[in-house]
Amino acid sequence: MSNGYxxxxxxxxxxxxxxxxxxxxxxxxxxxxxxxxxxxxxxxxxxxxxxxxxxxxGPQQQGGYQQPSGQYRQGPTGPRASFGQRLGAYxxxxxIFAVPLFLVATVLGVFSAAxxxxxxxxxxxxxxxxPGAGALLLFYLLAIGAPLLxxxxxxGGPTGQxxxxxxxxxxxxxxQDGQPLGWGLAIGRYFARAxxxxxxxxxxxxxxxxxxxxxxxxxxxxxxxxxxxYPLQQGGGQQQNYGQYR
Amino acid sequence: xxxxxxxGELQHHNRPHRRSHLSRRAxxxxxxxxxxxxxxLGAGALLPLLGHPGPGCVLRAATGIPCPMCGMSTSVQxxxxxxxxSAFVANPAGIAVVVASATxxxxxxxxxxxxxVWLPVVVLAVMWIYQLIRFSVL
Numbered sequence: 001m002s003n004g005y006x007x008x009x010x011x012x013x014x015x016x017x018x019x020x021x022x023x024x025x026x027x028x029x030x031x032x033x034x035x036x037x038x039x040x041x042x043x044x045x046x047x048x049x050x051x052x053x054x055x056x057x058g059p060q061q062q063g064g065y066q067q068p069s070g071q072y073r074q075g076p077t078g079p080r081a082s083f084g085q086r087l088g089a090y091x092x093x094x095x096i097f098a099v100p101l102f103l104v105a106t107v108l109g110v111f112s113a114a115x116x117x118x119x120x121x122x123x124x125x126x127x128x129x130x131p132g133a134g135a136l137l138l139f140y141l142l143a144i145g146a147p148l149l150x151x152x153x154x155x156g157g158p159t160g161q162x163x164x165x166x167x168x169x170x171x172x173x174x175x176q177d178g179q180p181l182g183w184g185l186a187i188g189r190y191f192a193r194a195x196x197x198x199x200x201x202x203x204x205x206x207x208x209x210x211x212x213x214x215x216x217x218x219x220x221x222x223x224x225x226x227x228x229x230y231p232l233q234q235g236g237g238q239q240q241n242y243g244q245y246r
Numbered sequence: 247x248x249x250x251x252x253x254g255e256l257q258h259h260n261r262p263h264r265r266s267h268l269s270r271r272a273x274x275x276x277x278x279x280x281x282x283x284x285x286x287l288g289a290g291a292l293l294p295l296l297g298h299p300g301p302g303c304v305l306r307a308a309t310g311i312p313c314p315m316c317g318m319s320t321s322v323q324x325x326x327x328x329x330x331x332s333a334f335v336a337n338p339a340g341i342a343v344v345v346a347s348a349t350x351x352x353x354x355x356x357x358x359x360x361x362x363v364w365l366p367v368v369v370l371a372v373m374w375i376y377q378l379i380r381f382s383v384l
Contacts, residue, residue, distance in 0.1 A: 076273075082275065082277060082278055082281075083275070083277075083278035083279075083281050083282055084277070084278065084281040087281065087285075197304065198304050198305050198313060199303055199304065199305060199313040199314070199315035199316070199318075200315065201313065201314065201315055201370075204282065206278070207274060207275075207278050207279055207282055208272055208274050208361055208363075208365075208366045209272060210270065210271075210272035210273065210363070212275070212278075
């Protein structure tokens, strides 16, 4: 899905940091951008200076229409992974846990039903069978710990890709500077998913969010992006690679 | 060409003073919405066949307080079976979701629409108030 945006190419100035103007990126929704038509109707005075009151750069620097520091921004400030891509990646990652966990749970007897007997004369409740407390504890530790390590390791690594994201060709980066998350932030992002999963609202949020961010994206200030627009640097050297986005 | 921009939008662009987040417009990718809508329709059609009502609400299970989306699974399923009355009781937004999803699957023309940011916020707030009343929290 190339949309003409080339992170490497061209004008060194307006590259990655989303807050600044990005002349080369075609602004996803031209419906309202309209650089060529300088606000007919009103304010006839200043054709090529849209929003002159508040822009920081000035048109001579940016050439053409400049997004006024995010104030009236309509689309995302760079290419973003689509809902389908992110969902597909999540399903793959989910299956990577769900299948082994299901097997482990079966082995541990988590699903085995307990027989509960109530003695009406003594009022005692006796249960037998069912998973033991130790088995349940082990299962919960695995169910929480394994994804934590998985997301922490893969999303926190230099590529920002889990296996699912790799398959779908997307990666997660810090919104601020395009750098990889690092393990700490990646683990934080994993816990923030819990919030997003409340009634799925946090996941669905990306459908109408201007930066296509879920709640766990927003909490950790990250974005999921297509690999085509934000490629990995071959042979390491992440620092240098992202340096030129600044 | 280019004249399709309405006067209101131009005004929107030219206003010099700072505006809040809510007054911004967000570009919504209809391809994304289409995928989500198709999933909603698919889940609404399939879940009853599996004899499963769908995932419960984590918020309500933990705190007893419903979330704005409570009743959506039921509502979508009921709407697909044309039980509009029970669908409305569960969550009126479910009916809207079914209609919107079906519409998106039929019409593929605009790829993106600009939605004012306040719109989903207000819709969610109204949905939440409805659920809070339905579960007698308010």
